[in-house]
Amino acid sequence: MIILAMLEGRPRHGYELAKLIESQSESQLQFHVASLYPMLYRLERKLLVEGKWVEKAGERRRRFYKLTPAGRRALVVHRRTWREFVSALNRLTGFSHA
């Protein structure tokens, strides 16, 4: 879900994704970059993301990943489940402070 969410705004390449996970999770997730690429390939195979080599002016040729429509739908479902869970947690902790 994390990767799908990160690709929601715009396409990104692998190095960028790795950096983002590292910085945004504030090292809470013990993440190894070696797992990232197989994960991307898997999402690609499931047709949730699409990878394309892009050459921008003045930059190296890179492989950019973007969400496919199916990926977008999957993200919506994941979000909903997540939200339900978090609100359940909130309700529970809300009581605890009452």
Added chain:
Amino acid sequence: MHDWIGYVRGKLPPLNAGPQRESAIIAELALQMEQTYNDAISAGEPEAVALRRARAQFADWQGLAGDINSVERRALSANRATLLAGFLRDLRYASRSLMRSRGFAAVAIATLAFGIGANTAIFTLVDAVAIRSVPYYQANRLVAVETRKAQQPELEPWTSTLDFADLRQHATSFATLAGVSPIWNVVMTGRGETERVESLYVSADFFPTLGVGAQVGRTFTAEEDIRARPAAVVVLSHALWSRRFGADAAILGQAITFDSQSYRVIGVLPGDFRYAGEPVAGTASEIDAWFPLAANPIVNSARSLRFLKVVGRLKPGISIAQCADEVRRIGNNVSSENPATNRGFVLDAKGFSAQVTGRFRLAMLLLLGTVGFVLLMACANVANLLMARASARQREISIRAALGASRLRLFQQMLAEGAVLAVAGGVSGIGLAYFALRFLVAVAPTSLVHPGSVALDGRALAFTTFAVVIATLLASLPTGWRVARDQIECGLRSSGRSFTGGGNRLRSALVVVQIAAALVLMVGAGLLIRSFQRVLEVDPGFRPANLLTVSTQLPSGTQSPAQRTALLRTIRESLQAMPGVESVAAISRLPLLGSNLSTWLFPEGKFLPGEPGHDVEYRAATINYFTTMGIPLKAGKLFDDRDIATPDANILVNETAARKFWPGENPVGKRVKLGTRPERHPWITVIGIVGDVRHSGIDSEPRPEVYRPDVLSPLGAPILVVRTVSDPGLLAPSITARIRSVAAGMPTYNVFSMQALVDRSTAQRRFVMLLLTGFAAAALILAGVGVYGTVSQSVVQRTQEIGLRMALGASPGSALRLVLGQGVRLTAAGLMAGSVGAFGLARGMRSMLFAIGPMDAVAYLEAALLLAVFAGLACYFPARRATRVDPLVALRSNS
């Protein structure tokens, strides 16, 4: 400038992707390294540090390639080597990880060791007893021919010599066909100490049929086994040869005296030869001497005297079914030609090993099946432990899953853990099996397990390996399946308790299975225990306490009836005079010694000329036999001295005979005839009815019996019964010494207390019952542990909920009920599922039950109650912990 692409290409193992795809992947990975390096350099890091950072991006190239390959389309089929390498790495990882949690590993390994060890031991036993107890050349080509009485299929299937001769003449299915006599007790004299040995009379084809040759000398030739002129030759067992003749080959050609007749030794059998077939099967008998069948004293008897067991070897290309068809056809022909003797009898054939192991097979398969249940439960417990462990390690698993570990990899990792545990359990299990087997052989009745025939061997190891594989799969599949299924989404979704919902369901299901399996075993054990209790409650028909029995054989010099009667009287009087001896009697066939002699009985006015009579057991007894044994008189009177004067005029019958032949009448005073030809025999008056005696076994129904005074035909091999004042075992040596002092050289054998014979008759039942009870106890404990583990785990997981409820005013009692309620639901579900399985098992073991049905409510209720109490206890302790939850602490904790 670094060549990053070259570096990656050098490090990354070949991928199972097309060259283009592989290049793209390599370029992308190289880019990741290059960017990391460049960023480090721009951040002002030294060259060496930047290089190290870049290389640290992908340290495990092998694993990376495996992960990528598992995604690529062609990976699964084409890349077994990488998969295997991955699995080996998983095994190492699992071992290290288990080393870190030693307590968990110890419990899991011990549980599996117990399950696998018990299974290996029982398999080895069952293998030896029921699967391959016929150690002969091409044993599956051996066939047993049986003469069955259609009305009484439970009777021993002996065949007459004339029927055997007809069969041998007409049958074309057999390459060879051999007859075997009952076990014959002969007395060996004239060579040092007098010794009684057990022997068999066998036809010349016997040894060739089994594919056994002599180790020294030879076995019988056809010329030595001709009925009209049998040769006086003997083949010795290796044991007798070694024991009495110093294993000296010079014994060949020498003469040995058996039952005062001289026999020339022609051969010695190999040391490992043991006749496994009937009539030896199921007894602890060791046969020491083998004679030609033609030399047997009763070989020329009539067709009505059935006393041979028949074994044959099939001709090549003939199946057992074809052979059985032919044998039945010949049997029908013989019956129609000899209606007087053969009406009601059928000849049939079946596999030799089926005949030998038939009586044990059900009990043995039952044991094997039930011990399989124990392994199943051990696996369920370990699966439960592994799932609890997976829950605890969930963060680790989630992150691996979220960041790209494939289902297969995660599944492999879980499988690896199960495999490490199962292999360790298997190795410990073999050690356990070794000791368990020694114990089993020591406690098993010798009639069931021949010491020395049971050992752990290649087959046992193969079985253990099989058990390990099963254990691996059963123990790790639930966790592996669970983890792999939940893979990404679930792992990150609930930060800390993702496996709890569905995981708990799975664990609950495992507990239900365990309780169900435990109930099945406990009901099975309960039925056997209750059957055994009933067997023990059976009145054997006599008072076995303080009763000693000594089998004897009068010396060959006492051939005349008068001499025999006189010698027996002298022996009895001499014993009677001993202190501690109350009375001494003698009988021709003693209860529970396994030999019977039957005849036909014709009640006056109840038979038509030419009709066969009723089958009855025939015994000759001294007049005080009934008082000495404690057999009660039910009507009329016992023999007294006046009856001895006219011994052929009077007879006693047992209650079963009275009921069967004179239903609703009083047989006392009625007249009968005995024998095969009633017209030739005098009338005999029934003077009394005595109580039934369980002659052929405590758990077999009594048969009709008649008793006649021994003076009618004085016993050549009287079996003495001695009623003593106290423990008869203490008197045994002085009693046998006294007998020998009265008649020098007279053998005394089968010296038993009657109580020991009663116990022996129930030994096999007791053995199976004890083992099954042991398994049931193990199952009970395993189920208890399973319930305890699951409920404890759920209490830990629900600490917050319980704390919340208590903060809202719930009482500790309601927390107790909440937790107990879960346990009760699991137990109830398990009991319901188990009772169905138990009923199936009970129906399968119906023939092993005695005096109770497979639906015996008490056995079911007792088992269910015991299991429920045990499960209740297993829930109670975690439940009590739940009541002590401090609401504040519980709500604050976030784990």
